Amino acid sequence: MIEIKNVYKYFNTLKVLKGVSTEIKEGEKVVIIGPSGSGKSTLLRCMNLLEEPTYGEVWLDGKLITPPDPYLHREVIEASKTFVKLFGEALEQNPDANEEELRESVYLSIRQNDLLKRHEGRAYRKALKAIAEENYVDINLARRQMGMVFQNVNLFNNMNVLNNLIAAPVGLKLKTKEEATELAMKLLTRIGLADKVEEYPQKLSGGQRQRIAIIRSLCMEPRYMLFDEPTSALDPEMVGEVLALMKELADDGMTMVIVTHEMGFAREVATRVMFMDEGVIAEEGTPDEIFRHPKHERLKDFLSKVL
Amino acid sequence: MAAWDSFYRQLVTLEGYKNVLKGLLNTAYIAVFGLLIGMIIGCLLATTKILPQKKWYVKALSRFTDCYVALFRGTPMVVQLLIIHFVLFPALGIQISSVIEAIIAFGLNSGAYVSEIMRGGILSVDKGQTEAGRALGFGYGKTMLKIVLPQAIKNVIPTLGNEFITLLKETSVVSFIAVVDITKAFQNIANSTYEYIIPYIVLALCYLVVVLIVTGLIKLVERRLRAGDRN
Numbered sequence: 379m380i381e382i383k384n385v386y387k388y389f390n391t392l393k394v395l396k397g398v399s400t401e402i403k404e405g406e407k408v409v410i411i412g413p414s415g416s417g418k419s420t421l422l423r424c425m426n427l428l429e430e431p432t433y434g435e436v437w438l439d440g441k442l443i444t445p446p447d448p449y450l451h452r453e454v455i456e457a458s459k460t461f462v463k464l465f466g467e468a469l470e471q472n473p474d475a476n477e478e479e480l481r482e483s484v485y486l487s488i489r490q491n492d493l494l495k496r497h498e499g500r501a502y503r504k505a506l507k508a509i510a511e512e513n514y515v516d517i518n519l520a521r522r523q524m525g526m527v528f529q530n531v532n533l534f535n536n537m538n539v540l541n542n543l544i545a546a547p548v549g550l551k552l553k554t555k556e557e558a559t560e561l562a563m564k565l566l567t568r569i570g571l572a573d574k575v576e577e578y579p580q581k582l583s584g585g586q587r588q589r590i591a592i593i594r595s596l597c598m599e600p601r602y603m604l605f606d607e608p609t610s611a612l613d614p615e616m617v618g619e620v621l622a623l624m625k626e627l628a629d630d631g632m633t634m635v636i637v638t639h640e641m642g643f644a645r646e647v648a649t650r651v652m653f654m655d656e657g658v659i660a661e662e663g664t665p666d667e668i669f670r671h672p673k674h675e676r677l678k679d680f681l682s683k684v685l
Numbered sequence: 686m687a688a689w690d691s692f693y694r695q696l697v698t699l700e701g702y703k704n705v706l707k708g709l710l711n712t713a714y715i716a717v718f719g720l721l722i723g724m725i726i727g728c729l730l731a732t733t734k735i736l737p738q739k740k741w742y743v744k745a746l747s748r749f750t751d752c753y754v755a756l757f758r759g760t761p762m763v764v765q766l767l768i769i770h771f772v773l774f775p776a777l778g779i780q781i782s783s784v785i786e787a788i789i790a791f792g793l794n795s796g797a798y799v800s801e802i803m804r805g806g807i808l809s810v811d812k813g814q815t816e817a818g819r820a821l822g823f824g825y826g827k828t829m830l831k832i833v834l835p836q837a838i839k840n841v842i843p844t845l846g847n848e849f850i851t852l853l854k855e856t857s858v859v860s861f862i863a864v865v866d867i868t869k870a871f872q873n874i875a876n877s878t879y880e881y882i883i884p885y886i887v888l889a890l891c892y893l894v895v896v897l898i899v900t901g902l903i904k905l906v907e908r909r910l911r912a913g914d915r916n
Contacts, residue, residue, distance in 0.1 A: 428816055522822040532817035536835040546821035549831060591817075598821060 379403050380425055380524075380602060380635075383450055385434035387420050394420045395431070396657035402602070407634045409644040409665075412654035413680055418637045419529075421654065422606050425635065426524045427517055438523060439601075441515035446506055448498075449489050456481070457505040458498035461488060522550070525595025529607040531587045533579040539566070539590055540575045543597050558597065565593040569623060585616030589623050596627075603627065605636040641684055645669055653677045692883040695874045708870035709891070715787045715866070716853040720799075722792025723852070724845075727799025730754070734804050737825075750800065757797035763858045766790045770862040787859045795852050802848060806841035807833060839910045846903035850896055857892075867891055 380402040387395040394417045402408055402425075410418040423429040424436060427443055436444045448454045455461055465484045472480070488494065534542050543562035547553040553561070566572045569589050579587055588608055595603060605624065609617045621643050628634060628647045638644060644651055644665060651668040653661045653676075661674045669685075672678045695701045730753060733746035757765065769790045770783065810833050818828035860869040871888040875881045 426820060428820060518822050518824050521820055524820075526817075526820035528813060528817065528820075530811075530813055532811070532813035534814060534817065534832050536832065536839070545831065546823065549827065550822055595821070 379437075379439060381435075381437040382421070382425065383435045383437070384447070385421070385424055385431040385436065387417070387424060387429060388432045394657055395424070397434075398654075398657070398659055399434075400652070400659060400662075402633065402635055404601075404633055405631060405649075407628050407647050407649045408636070408652060409648040409650070410635065410637045410652045410654060411639070411641070411644060411668075411680075412660075416654040417657045418654045419606050422604050422635060422637050425604055426521050426526055428526070437513075438515070438520050440513075441520065442510070442513035443515060443517055443520045446509040446513075448494055448502070448506060449492075451505070451509055452485055454502060454505040454509065455485055455488055455494070457501040458488075458494055459502065460493050460495060460498060461485070464488070464493075522552075522598055523600055524602045524604055525592075525598060525600035527588070527592050527595060527603070527605045527608045529610050531579075531584070531591050531611070533587055533591055533594070535579055538576055538578050539571075539582075542579070542590065543594050546594070546598050552598070562593075562597055565596055566590075569593060583616060584612045585619045588612060588616070588620045592620070592623055592627075602633045602635070605634065605638065607637050607639065609638065609640060639684065641669070641681075653680070655680075688880045688883055691878040691880050692874065692887075695878055701870070701874050704865065704870040704873065705867060708865050708867035709895075711784055711859075711864055712853070712856050712866040712868075712895075714784060715791055715856045715859060715864075716849065718788045719791030719795055719856070720849050720852055722788065723795030723799045723848075726792065726796030727801075727803050730796060730800035731803035731807065734800070735807050735829075754797045754800060757794050762791075762794055762855055763861055765794055766858060766862055769793075783859075783862050783864045786862060787856070787864050791852060791856065795848060798848055799845070802841055802844045803837070806837035806844075809840045810836045842903065842907050842910060846899070846907075849903075850899060853896065853899065854892060 382398055382400050382402075385395055385398045386393070398417075398421055410421065412418045420429055424431050427436065431444055433447055433449065434444070435442060435447050435450055446454070448458070461484060464487070465481065468480050468484055469475075469477075534545065537545060540559065540562060543566070544553075544555065544558035547558040547561075548555050563572060563575070566575060571586060571590065574582060574586065574590075579590075582590070592603075592608070608624070609620050612620065617640070621640060624634070624636070624643070625647055634647075636644075636648075646665075648665050650662060651665050652659055653668060653672075653674065655674075655676045661668065661672065661677050668677070669681065672681055696705070730750045733743065733750045736743050736747075738744055738747060766787065770786050774781070774786060814832050814836065815828055818832045819825070823831065856866055857868040859866050860872070865873075868888060871884045871891075875884040878884075
């Protein structure tokens, strides 16, 4: 399961994500749609930390892959100097108040008003470190679980097709060269490109390249696949073959998160559609709910333009 | 023909060619080892600029690189050579042959240029290549080594060859610190015969031939590396 907790992403002053929380459960096929600049690609890239969220956390299978966010952990906030100070003041002002309620209200006000400072004392640092250590996972190990397919393909230009496919499993010592080659050939045969095994990426068509990029991720035997507008840079006649492969993957039960503008594909494959607008998830639901019965004004407007 | 006769006498009968060959060898030594040192320094300097600028010591090293490049690009090669020969090494009490001094001076100087070339080469590789590597689970170092650098080096070969040719020709200033290179050897012949035309034209032809040979070698290497693309 990929859990996204209250993720914000700022590029300098540009606020791209403004508090996104969601979960991607095993077996789900989540399609993210939305106007350009709404933060869908950024959200996807936060999932495998190609972008580091400014605030918030991303969890993969119960392990924390971002640094812990103090605002998401009550025990961390309560260990901070600010909390101790504010709680002391509050207690002085209403000595008769229920202590538990007072703690709660101070905690909430720190959370809501962003009151933590850069330095909050040793207890705070220790609490934060404890969370980081308890849930630590090496990001490079985490990324092996998540295949990623890019809009502009990004096959390795200095390697032929076979080496593109086996580079990661062999280079990371997960498989021997023979095992990796066997799997690569099996997948290449499946997509009908076994005869291209010696070719360099520059020699292939856009659709062939993208399909090979997809199976390059599959060669790592990931549990999740992230697709970042995989068909947006392709010639129209190539789109079908790539979508067909993705459909096959979905039917095989792969957990997928897909950012796309292909509404037909979204309707057919998605178990859940997420509509993003101005850095938040404006609406989500089954394809039927989103496409047939949109509630949000912005979604209705968006659908009228793309459908 | 008198001019040709006196040149021939100096070069062959009085065994001036021995000096010329020695000079040619010195020129080659300085250019080749200068570039080698330059490449080592250049790669190290470029690394400091390419690493993610997060840790304080990376930032400090990157500042150092800026200063280094500014210093060696901002002053003439001859001046650097003179300072190393007459100021720096005497002050440090180091006594080594002038040829090695020249190699060090040219190495330091070309390090500045090579670092910029390398940096440019690495930056010329599409960012998506790094992202794809990282997304597959490669660490930063492995991504660099297996994916980015092989492509960067291919992009950099023509410029690096250019740098070598520039370096080769610039070695003609080493006579300032009394190294006998090929220029100095021909200068000696010219001075002892008072005939300037033939020695200097032959000198120019010598440089031209060497540079043409080097150009051919670079093209060969380039074609070898590009062969992979077309395969």
